Amino acid sequence: MRSFMVAVCVLSLLSAPESAAAQPAPTRTWLVLGDSYSSGEGVQNTATPSEHQPPESGERVRDCRRADGTEGNASSWAPTAYRMVAAELRVSRMDFLACTGAISDEIPGQIAEARKRFGVDKWDIVTFSVGGNNIRFADIIKDCIGIRLTWRAFVDQPVGCKITTDQLRARVDVLAGRAGITQDQYRGETTLPQIYKKVAEHVKPGGHVIVLGYPNIIEDTAEWPLMSIPPWLVKVRKFSCGLFLRNDVPLLRAGATYLNQRIQDVVREADLKHEDAGIRFDFLDISQKPYEDPSTGRHSICTDDPWLHGVKIDGEVPDLYFKKSFHPNQSGYDATGKVLADHLRARLKADEVVRSCPLVGFTPNSDDSAFEISSAGVPCDEVESMLREARRTTGFSNSFRVNGFDCRVTGVNTEGMITRIFRCGKDRSWFTFHRE
Template structure:
């Protein structure tokens, strides 16, 4: 009995020590990243389109302090913060225009990219304005591109990030699944169209996550974070068609940035 009690005490002590070490390690990792620079790359989901309060100096890139990169920087005070994500960006735009701030001192990089390469805006325009059959055909065309052509484009971006910022923690974030099926919407797209669009988002995320993992990068599952907050959920963190601000359509609201994207980045950074 005495030996068993001693072993139990030793085991408990070691477990507590391990937890303490793990917590200290996580805090040290966060401090290390804050001590280095933070560079936020990507497209409109990173620039914050849909969240409002756009910085006039960012022009058509439509960056906002309500976007998750700006929120993370405000909370963690990195040594430097370069917010270069831009609405409409494709993989080629990241390579050509956004990698300049990366260097050996960069501690954290975040990124959303791939949706525009796959023709996101055209898919949604087609589905809103045309028939279900035409919508589904356009979605399938986008899915074929995602499977055949997007992986190499992502590889080019991911490789260049590592080349320019060899010590950075790179967090690749995905995209929301747009619709809650059989939800509260009584008008708009058909369930068949919503199902097709969700399936395309799932495929896009699976390709992005696989390529990120192959480069040793952390992947943030945004679809999971937005579950319960899709369009037709009754508590959406996404704009549907917004006729008074069409560019905001199908983008996260300010709540989607702070309640969806930011916690996922926090968990990976």
């Protein structure tokens, strides 16, 4: 007799009440990955390098500027959202690995760091932003601005952005996996489709991945305040704001819009690819809400109430630190956190947290010794009853009927394992794994 193990996850809410003998309510875990827009670059009181990254072998530790909201540290958008939804959505912990300057290639390293530090392999919620550093967007912005704009404008020298719209779009296409990598235009060796696949490997069935986009850092010129430029800049004040030239703003805004569109496209593809495994991918476009939301006003650079820094120098000569430039201030992170919290509330339910059930034996009803079961919003004894019925009548063939629902196999996957994924009715799914 060949023995094998089967793990089943039911990812839907049934109407039956929780049994009196139910185990304590399960909770979700949350992993935060990504770049400076996720780490909290732009605010004061971020975690020191050694606080979350103890030095090894005397090596210098990278300053990730992690605003993780703990021990007096500031909060980026994820910890802000966490405080808002943790109780109602049963989120018990947040593991924060986002790091300033990160590119797509570093996401696997962040996951590895989280696994080592927290002893966790898969999470229920994963949030991150990544890609801006791959296309060198910070360098593009730096090339568009500078004190040099002032004196060059007076002597009629060429000023402003050197990159063209087509060149910027080409870099974004590389990031989205639509074109080959060109090293002088793109940082790294991996693209978004590759990274999303890697992230999905560390999400529990029933889990959610939320990818945040990027804001438009500068306001549409049609919305610029009348007195945004000091009057002593006689010539420059007619066509610039915050060291950005009016003629360059359409390029920068179009570039950010195209970047968000391409990220959203790849997120949708990842959602379709991993839906049958019970893993959902969502894109959250923060360029509209909160930064250009009719209900809360407009808050990019060159507005009356900007939630993004312009050129900002932090420190003293010779140790000047410019990285806070063009990143959110605390108001921006707080507003984004609220948008994320609302997004999570709309997609997650407290009673859909996946719980582990006791080992269920099927002998002598089958040749298999046991099933390992987990369920979401369903009493373990009811899950066991349904599994016994399905196993007795069909043996978990490619389709079966249980409790009035037609169930069918939707996919196979995983290394070294055969995975049969069953979808039942409209919302119910069984994820069945067994060893060859």
